[in-house]
Amino acid sequence: MEAYSTYQTPLSSRYASKEMAHLFSPAMRFSTWRKLWLYLATAEKELGLPIPDEALEQMAANIDLTPEQFDVAALEEKKRRHDVMAHVHTFGTVAPAAAGIIHLGATSCYVTDNADLIFLKDGLTLLIRALVVLIERLSAFAETNKSLPTLGFTHFQPAQLTTVGKRATLWIQDLLADLRNLRRARSDLGFRGAKGTTGTQASFLALFDGDHEKVKALDHRVTELAGFEYTYPVASQTYSRKVDADVLAALASLGATAHKIGTDLRLLANLKEVEEPFEASQIGSSAMAYKRNPMRSERVCSLARHLMILHQDALATAAVQWFERTLDDSANRRIALPEAFLTGDIVISTLRNVAEGLVVYPEVIKRRIAQELPFMATENVIMALVKAGGDRQQAHEAIRVHSQAAAREVKVHGRENDLIARIREDAFFDPIKDQLNSLLDPSSFIGRAPEQVTEFLRDWVTPALADEEAQAAIAGGGRVELSV
Template sequence: MIPRYSRPAMRDLWSEQRKLEIWLQIELLAVEALANAGLVPRKDCEVLKSRASFDLERCKELERTLNHDVIAFTTCVAERVNDPASRWLHFGLTSSDILDTAFAVQLVQAADLLISDVKELLTAIAKRAREHRDTPCIGRSHGIHAEPISFGLKLALMYDEFSRALQRLENARKTVAVGKISGAVGTNAHLSPAIEAQVCRKLGLRPAPVSSQIVQRDVHAEFMLALALVAASVERWATEFRHLQRTEVLETEEFFAKGQKGSSAMPHKRNPITFERLTGLARVIRGHAITALENVSLWHERDISHSSAERIIFPDACALLDYMLVTLTNLMQNLLVYPENMRRNLDLSLGLWHSQAVMLALIRKGLTREQAYEIVQRVAMQTWEAKHAGRTDADFLSQLKQDAEVARYLDSKEIDRICSLKFHLRHVKTRFRKVGL
């Protein structure tokens, strides 16, 4: 991933240097397991442990001739060991024993970074949700005013979604924490399952119950799908806050730093560019998920059609999601919230968001649902007509109190009691408790 959309810790994890360090660790663990089983002289094992190293540039030089990255690596290590003990390097192994097991180590470490990111994001969301638990705003369905909610409740919904994101990443970490040291076609013909188990255990992995030349790619597809789902959650909330920053809405706003510029042509602009950036990056990860799914179908015990794609999509997706989560955390910590605009927007729909409460009150008075619906809809349409006519009684409560048919069932005091903001928000505290806020 380009540096613009990645952070140092995740970049380092997916660097060539780090990958080869893990390869060397696996090679030495395999030799150690063989020595423990009495299959390799202990002194040779100690020679390898003390001398084994590699030079990245030498590995690249060898690969240009050999056209095989693992053979280039083992050749480089053997050169630096410069001892007959080097014959035990890669003994009984196939390239994918190293590649897939190292890949699992990298994915687990990447998952740990992402899990930490989500936990920090949850802390930021929780703080803002508690701050605005009782801040009323309008709820919207189809982009149209529906009924009141609180801004804190909206953020509680966000908190709950990223709590699920955390669970997904934890589950994905568990799924992908699987290695294999089972040889060329997964039969353990040259290294026993006991050797495999010992190596995997020391790496914090479990051995695949059964494998071919590789760990099956549905495992990795599941991991990528988890990343894509978390990215989709980031996109969902980035989109929400982009809408809330529209000039005519302006209930929240992405913070605008001192000295920042919004447009090369229009000096007045303050755009939600960071939320927009997150929206775009989610699309990239979603595309990588398609590739991961296509990697599941390989020939027989293995081909390498998946390999070239994986070298791109997994480092990219992990780096992008890490960047996205940390960026969203910063946005939430610094989000500008305008309660007065929320109240203004509540008033734009003339109290019509009380319509369901009035309809249900009429049903309780004995009307059928159809009768109650027709009465309330008629009064609602009258309210809009009064608004368009510029009349002073252009609000839903006034129209209700003036309506003779409504008056047969509800008096003015009943209407006032039913049509209160407090009524709509009376269970917000309960919802907060249910999500752990």
């Protein structure tokens, strides 16, 4: 019962993928700290410090913590009131040959900040690969429905026709922008490296007897061992918290995209034109048994709002870091960074689930078009009549009178739009009555929508998903192996 007696965030217990939840777990955090201590000791030995091989061997053999070591670390933290030093001591109990050199020359942020940068990098990789799969799934939907006419909406009022597939490309185009943002955020990430307590590397300069080149080589080597391409050229006690703000900006923008898609799908569900998947035994309402609520899309919107708001935490934290650092960033970042990635992960996976099971109702779409198309076709009718020798102004007046009468039937009496029936009964339109069916063909009102879908998928989506990482993500369903 203990597991049910303590609050757990639904982000990890209910929604997020195992991979993302594990990335921000204590087990991953503390094993990453141990890797970072191993990288530091390895580089220091390579550069001439007297660190025995046995020390490195014991450290490498004990990267993962056992349950007993978590207990030891908890007792040490309670006594020392310092989480990093508690884990330095705990690591030394299983790597006694290294106990005297673990964390040599480093400050706490060597492990905490560098680990966070690793988590940001791997978290972005998870999001990128999941997003690639979502885009691929929605692209298949767009291709399938590229020529299916549907009523367009501006201001959520009936507008010119588009197609179901063309509408989906609007979602995909925004997702492509998010993919570029996430890729750019990942490629921009550097490493804090070995910078010391206020970023001056004074402790390492002392270790290497004033040899500046060795200090620079140490910084470069730990960065290389951690798998980063570069180290930030300058740092305070921490890496700049603007890095967090920039990363979460990309995630917040993804949240805005997801909210727009989720909202569109909720509106389409109300129109009964397109619905998210609904299992045979799923219950839409505890009271109204007939309901089919768009609960997945609602979840997307709900969590997307949270994702957008979390960016404000990162901005505020970056703004209030006095001089070389203040600790008021710590508690906030412990919450905001994991939650942003867990939330982004859930939003993408939920949208993917929706995209893979979208249900389109062509007959409902056709009926709605039939209610509005006669009004939209009036200009075509006027032009056809003029081509047949009619008078444009007389045609316009006749159409105006019939349109207002038909609109009254729809709005006042709740009847079907009978504009075309009225035109068929009016002898004035005899010269073009044999053209009415072709003039009212919905496919003649969608412009280049099908061609736009084809060109967009070919020229934009395919290149964006062409690299090796994207293709591996699609083949593997978005699952990835973490670098740590």
